[in-house]
Amino acid sequence: MASLDRSLIAGLPVFDGIAAADLDRIISQARSMRIARDQLVFEQEQEAHSFFLLLDGHVRVVKSTPDGHEVTVRYISPGELMGIASALGRTTYPANAIAAVDCVALAWPSQLWPTFATSFPSFSANTYKVVGSRLQDAHTRVIEMSTxxxxxxxxxxxxxxxxxxxxxxxxxxxxxxxxxxxxxxxxxxxxxxxxxxxxxxxxxxxxxxxxxxxxxxxxxxxxxxxxxxxxxxx
Amino acid sequence: MASLDRSLIAGLPVFDGIAAADLDRIISQARSMRIARDQLVFEQEQEAHSFFLLLDGHVRVVKSTPDGHEVTVRYISPGELMGIASALGRTTYPANAIAAVDCVALAWPSQLWPTFATSFPSFSANTYKVVGSRLQDAHTRVIEMSTxxxxxxxxxxxxxxxxxxxxxxxxxxxxxxxxxxxxxxxxxxxxxxxxxxxxxxxxxxxxxxxxxxxxxxxxxxxxxxxxxxxxxxx
DNA sequence: CGTCCATTTGATCAGGGTCAAGACGAGTGG
DNA sequence: CCACTCGTCTTGACCCTGATCAAATGGACG
Structure with a gap:
């Protein structure tokens, strides 16, 4: 497997403010993967073994209800994190993620999350912001649905x-x-x-x-x- | 003003895993306040100068839309944090908070948030979980509204x-x-x-x-x- | 006792869900 | 190259949930 280059992630908002050497360390632990269209990236209720960064393509995040309804939570664009159950204090994925087109992504084992969070303060702060803005999106959705x-x-x-x-x-x-x-x-x-x-x-x-x-x-x-x-x- | 005692916050989930001495430091920087029924605790769009811990009472968190609709986001119970705009990377409050009954709360200046987060890792982890569970609540709401x-x-x-x-x-x-x-x-x-x-x-x-x-x-x-x-x- | 607000309940009606059929287009196998 | 099939999309007809409009009732409190 060709080794990954930090240029893949440098410049992304999530990795903003992280030194080049640290980026190298981060990316050296990543595994790159491609996901064919309509394939699951991760599955609701499954053990959250990894978290992901989408490099190319588009991923649909869908929640399934017991009674068979499907609700699309969001679409992931290149450069965004997904499957960050760890950031929410969860051990399982909260939803299904399906490749809307053929995709390329990086994956890290979830065990690395706490390490990243403590070793790289800006990573921690940036992901806080990501979660925060998703919370606001969700509230916006609720308001739209209500009014x-x-x-x-x-x-x-x-x-x-x-x-x-x-x-x-x-x-x-x-x-x-x-x-x-x-x-x-x-x-x-x-x-x-x-x-x-x-x-x-x-x-x-x-x-x-x-x-x-x-x-x-x-x-x-x-x-x-x-x-x-x-x-x-x- | 009577000085505050750490027993007020010891045992709360948010402060779980924090040493007694640290709790003293934390609480010594808090300001205690009472809010009369129907009074605003904080206001949507206003500068988020403080974050709060509700000690007693119940607070209704409401978002107002430009066109005059009101959507209740959640009710806060004793022991819960509120107004944690800082945790979401915001500088203004995202909603109005109104005392449903006469309340007692602690308030800390928002500037202290980053200090707390870095000084007390378990505080940081605990609040991550709080935000995470609120995100899940919001998604649950979306799903309920949809289905x-x-x-x-x-x-x-x-x-x-x-x-x-x-x-x-x-x-x-x-x-x-x-x-x-x-x-x-x-x-x-x-x-x-x-x-x-x-x-x-x-x-x-x-x-x-x-x-x-x-x-x-x-x-x-x-x-x-x-x-x-x-x-x-x- | 009067005023104000929360609540109740009826009548009406429309937004949009459900049911039902077809049309269209892309890919597949003969 | 054509016929067939399957999935997506369109469109009509109908009806039901729940919003809207309207009015009256009932407490709580000054």
Whole structure:
């Protein structure tokens, strides 16, 4: 196996403020792995043996309920940590993680977490921030679910996706991985039917353009208007 | 002002594993305060000058949306930390905190947080766990909002409240602070009307007993059944 | 005793879930 | 190269949960 280079992780927010020599130590203990599309990266309730850094691709994090519902918690983009059960004081993964496309990731054994946390104070501080911002995301989700109509929630979801993983094309901003109506429904607590109807309506109005597992936002600004509940109800 | 004693905080989960001498140092820097019912402990968007430990009473943490909706994030019970913006890498409070009853709390200046975190490793680890469990709570909320009916969510909310702040009486388990239909509605993303109807129905079935700002759960087990969506629909 | 707030309860109605069919398109095997 | 199949997406019809609107009741407290 080719040895890994610290340039892979230097410059990432999580490793901000860590000396080059330390980065070398950190990365020397990592294992690189590739995950094929639709493969599980880690599984809910399983022993959290490793934590991961996504280098390339996109990963969907999904919680399954006993009664068979699936709720998408978030999408992971390159440069983000995932499976950091250790940071939450857990020993098992809280959700399933599925590769939305072919992915490349680094993995460290979970035992290293406490070492990293104490040896590299900025790592500790940075991951605090990561967890903190995920907590805020989750609260935002709760608030959206409590106070917004489905239409607004779906609009918010698309805006979040293009902000996080948008890719400019000549048509507009495309979500950079395959995403189905069902996927959007699981992010917003609705059904694929409703998502389909909304996307169709928005397509008629020229707001978006979409197809099989593909969504392109043409007019982000007007989508923002919809997300704020001031969509033209004419 | 009477000097504070470490017995106030010894034995609390957050301060677990900290030496007595350190506890003295910690508490010597605290300021004790009482908050009258309905008073704000801290305010959304304000500079997070302090973090708090609730010694007695109950505090409601509420997020207000620009458009005037209020969503209750959680209730704080005695022994819990609150206002720990620092732990999330924030400088402002993310929500309003309102005393549900007259309260007593300790307050430390936020500047002390980093000191505590580095000086007392177990404090750091413990607060990690606190944040982690709040993140899980938030995800649980998201999942409930996505997959459950209002009836189940309200049942879950009451069960959570009696678990956290239940007080046994000869009638059943009472929620130990004044809580209105509106409050329950803000916890569950519904309206006071729906909550009122549900409580009335449950009272008819002998599940609960409730009055003005007062809820007593008579048969927790049957409430669990409702919360699981297997309520008798006869 | 009067005022204010929490609560109750009825009536109405719409957002969006459910059920049901088809259409479309991509990949597969003959 | 074509037929077939499977998964995604679309669209219509219907109906139910729970929000909204409206009004009255009941306590608590000054």
């Amino acid at each position: 917004e109509q489905v239409e607004q929630r779906v609009a918010h979801a698309l805006l979040k996706l293009i902000k996080q993983s948008g890719k400019k094309t000549e048509e507009g901003i495309m979500i950079d991985f395959p995403i189905s109506r069902q996927d959007v429904a699981e992010m917003t607590g609705t059904t694929l039917h409703t998502v389909s109807r909304l996307l169709s309506a928005w397509e008629d109005q020229g707001l978006v353009k979409s197809g099989r597992q593909r969504v392109v936002v043409i007019e982000p600004h007007r989508l923002v208007v919809v997300s704020e509940g001031r969509g033209s109800k004419s | 459950e009916q209002v009836e189940q969510r309200v049942a879950h909310a009451l069960l959570k409240l009696i678990k956290q702040s239940g007080k046994k009486t000869e009638e059943g388990i009472m929620i130990d602070f004044p809580i209105s239909r509106q409050d329950v509605a803000e916890m569950t993303g519904t309206t006071l009307h729906t909550v009122s109807r549900l409580l009335s129905a449950w009272e008819d079935q002998g599940l609960v007993k409730s009055g003005r700002q007062r809820v007593v759960v008579i048969e927790p087990h049957r409430l669990v059944v409702v919360s699981e969506g297997r309520g008798s629909k006869s």
